[in-house]
Amino acid sequence: MVHRTIIVTGTDTDVGKTVFAAALTAALGASYWKPVQAGLEEGGDTSTVARLGGLPPERILPEAYRLTTPCSPHRAAQIDGVAIDTGRLRVPAVEGPLIIEGAGGVLVPVTPDLLFADLFARWQHPVVLVARTGLGTINHSLLSIEALRRRDVPILGIAFIGDPVEDSEATIARLGGVRRLGRLPHLPQLDVTTLVAAFQAHFTLKDFQ
Ligand SMILES: Nc1ncnc2c1ncn2[C@@H]1O[C@H](COP(=O)(O)OP(=O)(O)OP(=O)(O)O)[C@@H](O)[C@H]1O
Ligand SMILES: C[C@H](N)[C@H](N)CCCCCC(=O)O
Ligand SMILES: [Mg+2]
Numbered sequence: 001m002v003h004r005t006i007i008v009t010g011t012d013t014d015v016g017k018t019v020f021a022a023a024l025t026a027a028l029g030a031s032y033w034k035p036v037q038a039g040l041e042e043g044g045d046t047s048t049v050a051r052l053g054g055l056p057p058e059r060i061l062p063e064a065y066r067l068t069t070p071c072s073p074h075r076a077a078q079i080d081g082v083a084i085d086t087g088r089l090r091v092p093a094v095e096g097p098l099i100i101e102g103a104g105g106v107l108v109p110v111t112p113d114l115l116f117a118d119l120f121a122r123w124q125h126p127v128v129l130v131a132r133t134g135l136g137t138i139n140h141s142l143l144s145i146e147a148l149r150r151r152d153v154p155i156l157g158i159a160f161i162g163d164p165v166e167d168s169e170a171t172i173a174r175l176g177g178v179r180r181l182g183r184l185p186h187l188p189q190l191d192v193t194t195l196v197a198a199f200q201a202h203f204t205l206k207d208f209q
Helices: 017-028 045-053 073-080 116-123 137-150 166-176 192-202
Strands: 005-010 031-033 036-038 065-067 098-101 109-111 127-132 155-161 180-184
Touching (some): 005 017, 017 127, 017 180, 065 073, 073 109, 116 137, 137 155, 155 166, 180 192
Parallel strands (some): 005 098, 155 180
């Protein structure tokens, strides 16, 4: 198996990146890294991924920055009086595959001068765009794809979250020229067992290897 690094980004905050990243990390036996966490109320995305993915501590990498306020990282850093050094945002070397999660959508600023999409362009690892299926997703998804393409960020495909909306999903894949990797349904109970089973039922592991 080729050991690869995959970036999980999204069309917005709260679309389901962390839940999808937990499923993918578990399915691939990968490690997980959230470079910048803004908002520490519930421990942040790293602890959620560890729990939902059933991951051992050695497959969870520490964040480069943990910022208190749940807002855009550039602003959260200002509030905490932290200067984000983008030199510290290098993809860590790990044994085996690595899943990296951004914060919010693709054009969220990491610093006042650097957007997440710019960081992804530097890294040149393939991106999975996580998108809602609900109304508004065609616009958000196509805008995100356009922003990634403009920066030559490689796109592995799009992963939908929510109830099926066949036409929107197909329209985004066609107009955006991206592969539809699958759709994670809304899971009334979120735990390792239900999440791993849902990923297996709705995605093809080979697409990520
Ligand atoms: N498939 C799903 N089934 C049930 N609940 C879900 C699912 N996907 C996401 N959620 C819920 O939706 C909320 C937002 O999901 P999540 O934290 O994964 O978003 P995110 O895109 O990672 O947000 P952020 O930008 O803060 O990183 C959470 O409460 C999560 O539990
Ligand atoms: C606080 C949230 N859960 C994420 N950590 C950061 C989302 C930043 C979104 C910024 C924006 O697009 O306005
Ligand atoms: Mg998240």
